[in-house]
Amino acid sequence: MKLRYTLWLILVFIGLFLYLAFIERPAAEKKDTEETRSKQVLHFKVEDIDEFDLIKPSGTIKIQRNPKNSRWNITQPLAVQGEDGVINQLLLTLEEAKITRVVDEEPQNLKDFGLKDPTFKIVLRFKTGESQTLLMGDASPIGHDAYIKLADEKRVLLSLLNKNQVNLPLSDLRNKTLLDFVTRDVTAVDLRFGKETQRFVKEGEHWKLTAPVSAQGDADEISNFLNSIRTERIETFVSEAPENLASLGLESPHIVLNIQAEKAKQSWTLKIGKTYDEHSYYAQRGQPENVVTVSEDLVETLSKNPLSFMEKSLMTFKEEDVTAIEGRDGKKTIRVVRNSDNEEQWKFENPESGTVDSATVNTLLLDLQEARIHKFA
Numbered sequence: 001m002k003l004r005y006t007l008w009l010i011l012v013f014i015g016l017f018l019y020l021a022f023i024e025r026p027a028a029e030k031k032d033t034e035e036t037r038s039k040q041v042l043h044f045k046v047e048d049i050d051e052f053d054l055i056k057p058s059g060t061i062k063i064q065r066n067p068k069n070s071r072w073n074i075t076q077p078l079a080v081q082g083e084d085g086v087i088n089q090l091l092l093t094l095e096e097a098k099i100t101r102v103v104d105e106e107p108q109n110l111k112d113f114g115l116k117d118p119t120f121k122i123v124l125r126f127k128t129g130e131s132q133t134l135l136m137g138d139a140s141p142i143g144h145d146a147y148i149k150l151a152d153e154k155r156v157l158l159s160l161l162n163k164n165q166v167n168l169p170l171s172d173l174r175n176k177t178l179l180d181f182v183t184r185d186v187t188a189v190d191l192r193f194g195k196e197t198q199r200f201v202k203e204g205e206h207w208k209l210t211a212p213v214s215a216q217g218d219a220d221e222i223s224n225f226l227n228s229i230r231t232e233r234i235e236t237f238v239s240e241a242p243e244n245l246a247s248l249g250l251e252s253p254h255i256v257l258n259i260q261a262e263k264a265k266q267s268w269t270l271k272i273g274k275t276y277d278e279h280s281y282y283a284q285r286g287q288p289e290n291v292v293t294v295s296e297d298l299v300e301t302l303s304k305n306p307l308s309f310m311e312k313s314l315m316t317f318k319e320e321d322v323t324a325i326e327g328r329d330g331k332k333t334i335r336v337v338r339n340s341d342n343e344e345q346w347k348f349e350n351p352e353s354g355t356v357d358s359a360t361v362n363t364l365l366l367d368l369q370e371a372r373i374h375k376f377a
Contacts, residue, residue, distance in 0.1 A: 041097040041148060041159055042134065048126050049091055054167070055121040061170055063087060074173060078240065080288075081175035090166055090173075094122065094134070097161040100145050104156045113147035113156050114138030120163050121151075136163050176234040178294065179259065179268045179285070183226045187262040191302060193255050198306045209309060216311035225309070228301045229257070235280050238291040248282040248291060249273030255302050272299060307376035314371035322365060324349070336361060 051064040062076035072082030103113070110116040114137030122134045133151035139162060140146060146162040149155070191198040199211040200222055207217030238248075245251040255272035269286030276282050276293040283294045320343075326335040336356050339345040346356040 039098045040095075041099055041157065041161060042094055042124070042132060042150075044095060044124065044126065044132070046088060046091045046095055048128075049124055050127045051125045052091070053121075053123040055123065056167060057119055061173065063173065074170070077170070078174075081177075082173055083175050086168065086172055090168060093161070093165050094124075097159055100158040100160060102155055103147065103158055106154050107156045110137075110149070110156070113149075115147060115149050115156065120167050122166065136161075136166075171237050174237065178232045178234050178283075178292075178298075179229060179270060181226075181230060181259055181261060181266070181268055183223055183230055185261040185264050186226055186259055188260040189222070189226070190258040190260075191256070193303060196306070198309070200309060207309075209306070212306055213310070217309055218311050221309050221312070225301065225304070226259075229259075229298070232294060232298045234292045235295060236276075236293045238276075238282065238293060240288075240290045242284070242289075242291045245273075245284070245291075248284075250282060250284045250291065253284075255299065257302060272302065305376075310376060312373040313369075314373055315368050317369070319362070319365050319369065325361065325364070326350075 049065065051062065054061040054063075059077055061074065063082055064073050064075050065071075066073055072084050072087045074080050074082050107113065107115075115135050118135040118137055120136045122136070123131060124134070125131045135149045135151060137147035137149065137156075140158060144162070145158040145160055148157050148159050148161060187202045189198075189200040197211050199209070200217055201208050201210055205219075207219050207222050209215045209217050242248070242250075250271050250273040253271035253273050255270075257268075257270040257272075259268045261267070267286070271284045272294070273282035273284070279296050280293040281296065281299055282291060284291050322338075324335060324337040326333065328334075333350055335348070335350040336346045337349045339347050344358065346358045346361045348354045348356055
C-alpha cells in the first residue's frame with residue numbers, strides 16, 4: 001500500500017514538472033515576449049539592418065553595411081567610412097525605443113502632431129529586403145515625450161524617443177580615425193619639424209635613427225610615439241575641398257609626417273598648419289586631402305626632441321661575454337677577472353690578493369645591463 005502511494009506521488013510530481021516545463025513556462029515567456037514587443041516602436045535587431053537613411057531638411061544621409069566586415073559606410077552625401085560605435089548606438093536606441101502611449105488610433109489631422117510633413121524620417125532596410133519608415137514629429141507639450149508614427153500605420157504614438165537622440169549630424173557619423181595604420185607594420189617614419197628632419201628606419205625587429213643623428217633607436221619609445229599618433233582622433237571636419245591652403249598654414253606646413261609600411265605597400269602623410277583655436281590645429285592628410293583639426297596634444301607629440309628616440313640602454317652586453325671588470329676611483333684601480341677554472345667565479349687581478357664575492361660582481365653586471373639613460377644632453 002505504501003509503495004503504491006509513493007509511486008502515485010512520484011507520478012504526480014513528474015506530471016506537475018512536465019506541465020510547468022513544457023506548458024506553463026513557455027506560455028509565460030511567450031506572454032512576456034508579446035508584451036515587450038507590443039511596447040516597442042520598431043521590431044528589429046541591429047544586426048538585421050543592411051542600410052538606412054536619415055532624411056532631414058538639410059539633405060539625406062545614407063548609411064550602408066559592408067557585407068564583408070559588417071563595418072558601416074556613408075554613401076551620401078559623401079562616400080566615407082562611418083563611425084561604427086556611434087552608428088550602432090543610434091540603431092540600438094531605435095531598437096530599444098518604447099511606446100509610452102497610443103495617442104490616436106485614427107488621427108484626423110496629422111499636422112496637429114507635426115507628422116503631416118515631418119522634418120525628420122528614418123528609413124530602415126533589412127537584410128530580408130523589407131523596410132520600415134519612422135516619422136518623427138513634434139515634442140509633446142507635457143513631459144519629454146515626442147509624437148512618432150510608422151509610415152505604414154495610422155495610429156500616432158508617444159515615445160521617449162526624440163529627434164535629438166537620432167538626428168545626428170554627418171560629422172558625428174563619420175569615422176574620425178586620423179591615420180589608419182598598424183604600428184607593428186610600420187617600417188619607416190619621416191618627420192619634418194620646422195627645418196629639422198627626423199628619420200627612423202626599422203631593420204628586422206630593431207629601429208635605427210638615420211637623421212638628424214645616426215644611432216640605435218629605442219623600440220619602446222618609437223612604438224609609444226606611433227601608438228600616440230595612431231590613436232589620435234579628428235576633432236572637426238573643416239573642408240572637403242579646400243581652396244586656400246596658405247591661409248590655413250598648410251601650403252608650407254610647419255610639421256610634415258610621413259609613415260610607411262613597406263610590406264603593405266602603404267604610406268600615410270599628415271601636414272600640420274596654423275592654430276584653429278586655443279587647443280587645436282589645422283591638419284591635412286595625404287588621402288583624403290580634406291582639411292580637419294587635430295588636438296594640441298598631437299602637435300606636442302610630434303614636437304619631441306629627436307634624441308629622445310635614441311636607444312637608452314647605458315651599456316649593451318651579454319653577461320657571459322664579460323671576462324674582466326676594471327674600476328678606477330682616483331688613483332686606485334680595481335680589476336677582477338673570470339676564473340679560468342670556473343667561469344662562475346671571479347678573482348682579483350689588481351690588487352693581487354683578496355677574495356672576490358662573485359654574487360656581488362654578478363649583481364653589478366645585472367645593474368649595468370638594466371641601467372637606462374635618463375636624458376641626452
